[in-house]
Amino acid sequence: MRRSLRNVCSNKVMAKKQQKKGRLQQALVLFHYILNLFGCKDLEALSRDLKEPLLEGVNDDGESRLYQALCQRLYATGLLTMERLHYYDEHIVRFTREINEKRDEPITWKYFQYLSLLFTEIYLDQYFADAQALCDSLNRFLHDDFNHRPDTWHELPDFTVDDLNKLAFWNATGSGKTLLMHVNIKQYLYYAEHYHAKKLNRIIVLTPNEGLSRQHLDELYASGMQACLFSKQTGALFRGKMVEVIDINKLAENDGDKTVAVEAFEGNNLVLVDEGHKGSSGDVWMSYRQRITEEGFSFEYSATFGQAISAKSNAKERKAMFNQYGKATLFDYSYRYFYADGYGKDYRIMNMNDWNDDELLDMYLTAYLLCLYEQAKIYGSDARIHNKFLVEKPLGIFVGSSVKAVSKENKREVSDVTQVLLFLQNFIDNPNQAFTTYIRRLLSSDDGLKTKNGYSVFGTSFLTLKKGMAVEDDKQKFADNIYRGILKELFHSTISGAKLHIDLQKGGFEEIGLRVGNSPYFGVINVGDGKELVKLLQANGFLCEVKAFGTASLFATINSPRSTVNILIGSKKFTEGWSSWRVSVMGLMNVGRSEGSEIIQLFGRGVRLKGYKYSLKRSKMLDACYQCGNLPKGLDAIETLNIFGVRADYMEAFKAYLEDEGLPTNEIDYEEIVIKTIPTVDLETTELYLPKVVDDYNFKKSAVVDPADTGLMNRVLVRLDKYPKVDLLRSKSVSTSYNASRHIGKLSQEHLHWIDWTEVYFALQKMKAERGWYNMTLRIEDFKHLMAHPTWYELAIPKANLDFRDFGKNVELWQDITIILLRGYIDLAYKKAKAREEQKHLRNTRVTYYNIGVPEEYTVKVRNDKEGLIDHVTSVKEEVEQGNFHRDRVFDDCFKTLNVDMHLYKPLMFLAERDANGNRPFLDEVTGEPVLQVSPVALNIGEKNFVEAFRDYCNKHKDDVLAGKQVYLLRNESKKGLGFFEANNFYPDFILWILEGNKQFVTFIDPKGIRNLKGLDDPKVQLFRYLQNDVTRQMGNPNIFMNSFIISNTPMEQVDFWAKAPFDADEFARNHVLFEEKYEAYLDQMTRMILNP
Secondary structure, three states: OOOOHHHHHHHHHHHHHHHHHOOHHHHOHHHHHHHHHOOOOOHHHHHOOOOOHHHOOEOOOOOEHHHHHHHOOOOOOOOOOHHHHHHHHHHHHHHHHHHHOOOOOOOOOOHHHHHHHHHHHHHHHHHHHOHHHHHHHHHHHHHHOHHHOOOOOOOOOOOOHHHHHEEEEEEOOOOOHHHHHHHHHHHHHHHHHHOOOOOOOEEEEEEOOHHHHHHHHHHHHHOOOOEEEOOOOOOHHHOOOOEEEEEHHHEEOOOOOOOEEHHHHOOOEEEEEEOHHHHHHOHHHHHHHHHHHOOOEEEEEEOOHHHHHHOOOOHHHHHHHHHHHHHHEEEEEOHHHHHHOOEEOEEEEEEEOOOOOHHHHHHHHHHHHHHHHHHHHHHHHOOHHHHOOOOOOOEEEEEEOOOOOOEEEOOEEEOHHHHHHHHHHHHHHOOOOHHHHHHHHHHOOOOOOEOOOOOEOOOOOOHHHHHHHHOOOOHHHHHHHHHHHHHHHHHOOOOOOOOEEEEEEOOOOOOEEEEEOOOOOOEEEEOOOHHHHHHHHHHOOOEEEEEOOOOOOOOOOOOOOOOOOOEEEEEHHHHOOOOOOOEEEEEEEOOOHHHHHHHHHHHHHHOOOOOHHHOOEOHHHOOHHHOOOOOOOOHHHHOEEEEEEEOOOHHHHHHHHHHHOOOOOOOOOEEEEEEEOEEOOOOOOOOOEEEEEOOOOOHHHHOOEOOOOHHHHOOOOEEEEOOOHHHHHOHHHOOHHHHHOOOEEOOOHHHHOOOOHHHHHHHHHHHHHHHOOOOEOOOHHHHHHHHHOHHHEEEEOOHHHHOOOOHHHHHHHHHHHHHHHHHHHHHHHHHHHHHHHHHOOEEEEEOOOOOOOOOOEEEEEEEOOOHHHHHHHHHHHHHHHOOOOOOOEEEOOOEEEEOOOOEOEEOEEEEOOOOOOOOOOOEOOOOOOEOEEEEOOOEOHHHHHHHHHHHHHHHHOOOOOOOOOEEEEEEOOOOOOOOEHHHOOEOOOEEEEEEEOOEEEEEEEEEEOOOOOOOOOOOOOOHHHHHHHHHHHHHOOOOEEEEEEEEEOOOHHHOHHHOOOOOOOHHHHHOOEEEHHHOHHHHHHHHHHHHOO
16 A cells, blocks of 8 residues: 555645745744754653653652653753752652642653653743843854754844743643643742742633533642632732633733723733634634733643644744744643554544435444444443553544534535534434345445555454454444444434434523433533524424423433443534544544634544553554553554544644644554564573662662761762753863852851751751651751761852951852752762662572563554565564574665674564664654654664674684683663662663673673763763672672673764873773774773773
8 A cells, every 4th residue: 555646745745835824843942952952853762761661750759750851861061950850850849749639640741741840940930040140041042053954943133031921832722731831820829929029910721611610620730829800899908819710812902790890910021822723713813812911920731733824824923922932832742642652542634525315324324333333342342441440431523623513414504513414314223134234334345435645544443342243244234233332332222213302401501412212311412502403304394392301411421331321413613622432433624724722722622541550551662661451452442532424624734733743634544463472482491680779679679878978978968050951052162171160169157157957957858758768867956067078079269258348148059059069968968878878788690581671562663655665574573483483684775683692582673773774664754654663662773783782793703712711791771670779770771691600790891982971980881880890899799790881883082182191092991981983992901991890
């Protein structure tokens, strides 16, 4: 199956036009500015090692595990220090704990949510410290870096200070933006107070409608925050403390019965705007928003910033909005990231632009019911689907562009809603068995419905039902049974030929209920004016009556497990302020381009998924650490949102939106190929060992930490930089002499005389309580002793800040410095003490395939138009399954399946990020979507080069250096394998065992670029000393020798400044840093060093 040449060419033309026009993703300069502080060009580079679920949450020390992982990615010359990240992380942990206090299900941040909060910390710190300096730094980055990148937009105007009080967060629907908002409020209040900013007038949450206002109010209550719907009677006493929620429709120039004058809000406000660009569709609303936030600060949250800009017809307005969000967007986790990370459901999009006769439309809508029925049957077939994978009962929705607007269909005046009801009535009545024939044809792919590329629309749909039909001799009888099953499952009816009844609720909610005969309500119509719709329905011959439903609303209780509603019908308006996990099949009738943003948001709600253990992920994208066992049959089908468009003009634009996001558009699907791994070593007979802490040891219950312990003081060094933060941003391109000129000071006894030691004590007691360090003793006398003996810290501070001239200001600074230094000290001291005590309980642990994180299989996804690649992967799978995999398999030099006999399992897979010409070989050049994906993560180029070189070395030297020795290698998966706290939670890429007689040489090897390390003293470099001096001794086995090496793919001349002057090349080797450029020489040198410790 291949994409047509015409289609590809048209996409290329479209892509070129988009490039010329500019896309918001290309213009996010603020987002890239923060990424640059981490030394990263894009989000993937920063987050690559942060996505493991094992990194979510807080460790025993009260630190985010993601913070620890991030510390490993900092550049030695970077602009963010571990100390500053620790400071930010403390805030995130504290604020998260506060909003969790009243929740039954506490919030645990996913990596993208944590990064969003971290980016906010960094920005607010710089903004409040010196807004003008931040502005200057942003403009330097814009001109010196951003505008020189080939894939960015180069026409953004310079920042002004007035631009800086607006932040935007581009969050996919379902990514938790509401909860992030609550922490953002706390972050803003903290930094405003810390930097003595002007007192707030109001805290306002601005929403697009009243329904969302009430949702926000409920969520704010759940987070333990003081909040209320805006009222003119709110007293001045609560302003600036109480969060006031108001929808933008209640703002006006003048006060009215249901509106309030916008001037009542003008002043220094903190404004949080949900789906704020909706206001941008009208000049008046946009003006209101700007006036409310002009003197204060605003946070905006939306899933559809890009779509809102594209919808602007006025070029001048579009450019202004483009520039605004290009500058203001602090974090981009739009849907393309959300989907690529495996979050949410899969999706399938179909659209019938027109039809030649009613039969095609009826067959198409029958497919809608068939899809919903199949999902309902799968849902009921296995209790694990709901109880374990947290999938809710499937719900079908129909959204029409119009409720009362009519068109002529078969000489009758009908609206979109009427058209749907006419189909349902015909299906239920079924006087001539036409629909069972449609079902049979759909299940045999003989429906005549084709895509524009000639593929069967439903060729890969209804697979569970098709399996049943395949074994049934009488196909028509099977179809008849399916029809009766749909009546019973979806419509609660067992009678063929019954009538559809339409009931307008008497009083109350004025809802319209749908039922068959006297059966329970199977559907509900939610529209603004139910009485007018009923008149139209009566004119079309429907059985309508006014009837009491009881006290409950069918629509409001649709998420209840007791709800009998399977189908929801309404206009697009009903989606505002509505949320449900049930949406499974979606029908869109006559939806035009003007509804673009609303449909994308509805799509976002439809793809939301709780997932196994609230992972939010679809089951086939679950991480290996979840170990969820065998998946229920058909789970992937029920984890797929199916969209049926009918004359929906917007669907083509929607596909273009997905394509622009780098996501599959269903024009081409993916083939998933699973390749099992094969153990190569019998670990029952081959004894391999690793050092691990004994299972029953508990540090907190077994040891007491005394911070003033001299042994700890000698092992701790805290670095604190009190130079202006934004000055640091200028240092990246400045010579190292600039850093050398920075004044290093100490707090003398004269300074310490003015310290409030009681405040210090309570600050550190609070930290101890937050971390759960109940085995640490804290005394004021110890703090005074530590500060009086300042060998354990290094303080970079302007001399003027240590003077006694500006007395009041500097005393406050010294107090702050003392607390920060001591917090840093007890943090490191506690960790050093823990490492020291745990080291005493290290034991030799026998390696098994279960305790070292060996993957059981690879999942390889190939786009199904790449037939040659599919054939290649399939042939590899066959060789592995048949036990014939004995050689490397290569596809275009960029995808290799390696046969490495010495490795504990095979195959190993390598996927090149770039080819010899610098291009990304497995990304579609037009859409940017991947054509090949491998999970678990394939080897990178450095790892692949090492594996191949070491394999060649072993084969070449098996009769000399390695004669009489057994060699085993294992890829040490990050976060799943063996890591070392002493080296900043370092997970070396490989573990090597060389067995010689009764001796065992265990070596940890990490091939990597080393520019980011902090010189030869970096803990990752010095890991070998810890292994040789501490771990080996603790093992107590004279026949086990521990070691480590860094294999640098960075040329020596680029880091020769590491070595002491005069330059000594051997100094790197003495510190176990070897250079890949020497090829076999480094392997021979490493092997001889291992065997001669």
